Amino acid sequence: MNTLTTIERRAMQAISTDSGRMLIVAADQRNGMKAAIKDAPNGSDAISREELAEAKADLVRHLANHAPAILLDPEVALPAIVDDGVLSRGTALVVGLDASGFETVDGLKHTRFVPGVTPRTARELGGDAAKMLWYTRPDRQGLDSRVAGEIRDLVAECEAEGLLLIVELLTYQLEGESDEDYAAAFPQLVADGAALAVACGAKVLKLQYPGSAEGVSAVTAAAQGVPWAVLSAGVDHETFIEQIRVAMAGGAAGAMAGRSLWKDSLSISADTREQLLTERALPRLRELAAVVDAR
Template sequence: MNALTTPERRGLATISTPAGRMLIVAADQRNGMKAAMKDAPEAGISAGELAQAKADLVRFLANRAPAILLDAEVALPGVVDDGTLARDTGLVVGMDASGYETVEGLRHTRYVDGVTARRVRDLGGDVAKMLFYTRPDRQGPESLVAQQIRDLVRECADEGVLLIVELLTYQLDDESDEAYAAAFPKLVADGARLAVECGAKVLKLQYPGSAEACAAVTEAADGVPWAVLSAGVDHETFVGQVKVAVDNGAAGAMAGRSLWKDSLSISHDIRGRQLTERALPRLRELEAAVDA
């Protein structure tokens, strides 16, 4: 287990329920959030309109959760500076930019320009989050992604910021659907093992597919807490996944589209009503599953 420093322990506490389980509303999406607003005009959604939608998501949903994950390109520092974010809601700042680059057939994420561990603090963040694409069957401890994880863990620790290392595995261009499906649970577990070897102290991972696979991930994480991400599945499916994951060692959940994907609108009034009537009850159900 990679030991937490005192500031990192405080960071973990800010994103956890009173029972000590991580529960974060994920709202750092940009293009994905625009796509969820089905009533958007043909001209599209401006950065200002997206910022307003994110503010409403904070106002009507995330302020009832332990923490929210937001981006530094659209949402921040606005919701902090104008007081929309509640004082007792933890703030996780996403450091990754949208999309990825491909180098020799492998995916690599990019940082949002200028977003460092220090910038996370300047934006009012309690915790940082960075996404790394991994194929641990092709990337070992000496790989570029492993070095990037080590470097960022060290940078955040030096700044007193807890870093959540998010891992996404993916299908290779020349890999069949059947081969990827068979490899997927082990890829998730081996990715967790690689990240922990590189110093990761908190993990955000895909649901590996079964109770047995979740137990394997917990073993690979070697005491490092991991939270399962929703990956766009529907709410009922995700609640079931969270229950299985928590029963087999997961330490919480980070949910985005499963909570709010059918509650967003270009209209502030409609957003407020749908987030309150649809998304908030889902958050309560998810909290119960996390703390069960």
Template sequence: MNELTTLERRAMSGISTPSGKMLIVAADQRNGMKAVMNDAPAGPESVTAEQLYDAKADLVRYLGNAAPAILLDPEVALPGVAEDGTLARETSLVIGMDASGFETVDGLKYTRFVEGMSPRRVRDLGGDVAKMLWYMRPDKQGADSRVADEIRDLVKACADEGLLLIVEILTYRLEGESETDYAAAFPGLVAGAAKLSVECGAKVLKLQFPGSAEACAAVTTAAAGVPWAVLSAGVDHATFIGQVKTAVANGAGGAMAGRSLWKDSLAVSATRRQELLNANSLPRLRELEAALGGTQA
């Protein structure tokens, strides 16, 4: 197990429920969030930066502040929501370092940092924890791969800054790979990604739901004591609650939820947003906390 330092333990406590399970509202999406906002007549591409900021600020104000932590981006939401007092003092701030999109090299996907992002910049923006996304195919990439080198480098840079890093891994279907073959390989890919990430020094993982109780147990074994949180990956809330219960029962250490909480609360006019975040999203957050073993729904 990759042991947490004292500073990292403090940060881990800040993103966790009283029962010790990670619970983070994910609101770092940019293009994905635009895609669910329909208050602009011409569609998502016409959502302005100001409209996107306002939506993110409402997510912080009416949802994120009710959670232990919220994940935000350094391009739209920050530093604004930290500087203007929207982000509650008691809510931990997780900052996503990854830029939107990816590049493909020799059939493999690679993410990029937001320009100018570093562990020091995360601190300067008021972040308590950093998060970085990598795409991975552990059946094609090993300890000597580019993605492994990138994880090792950032783990070390964050450790030097005294900053807890959440390593998010997404597996994906290769060009020419059938959906059937990928589905069959998927549980093993998630477990393999966890194993390789931990070997590269990861201390906290954010992973896809691998599909079953048995697969979750295999991921927990592969993580070798490193806590992992399951991400919502765009599924509906009821589905995600079931996944979280299964994952936690088989060793997962928490959940990070985005669209499953707030998707239908943003796909409205700005004037309706507060009402729907309170009526729909906030009860879902409470139900998610209960699924983690924190409170009663």
């Protein structure tokens, strides 16, 4: 197991419930969040940066301030949500380091850092922790791969900065790979990705749900004691709740929920946003918290 430093342990406490389970509202999406605002007069493409920033601030006010932690981006949300006093002092801040989109090299996807944003920047923005996303195909990427090198480097940089790093992994279907072959390989790809990240020093993981209780057990074994949280991947709330029940029973350490909480609770109207987030998204968060803490 990759041991947490003292300051990293404090950060883990900050992003967890009183029972010690990770529970983070994910709101670092940019284009994905725009697409969730269905009632924009001229479509999501016409939503300005300022309008998106206002939506993110309301999401924090009416939803995330009721959670242990919120994941936000440094391109739209930060530093304003901290500087304007929107973020509650009782809600920890996780700063997303990954830029939107990806590049493809030799058939493999690679994410990029937000330009100019480093572990030091995340700390200066008020972050208790940082999160970085990597696309992985561990059947084609080993310890000498670009992604492995990037994970090792960022783990070391964050530890030197005294910043807890959450390593997010997304596996994906290769060009020319059949749906059947990918579906069959998916659970093992999630587990092998976890093993790769742990071998590169990762101390906290954010992973896709591997599809079954057996898959969860394989991921927990691959993580070798490193805590891992399940990401919602855009599924509906009811589906995610059941995934979390299975995952927590099989050794997962928590949940990081984004669209499953708020994808149908955003509006171009601030008044409508407040109503939807309060009456629809917040009860979902409370139900999720109860499931996360029930193990």
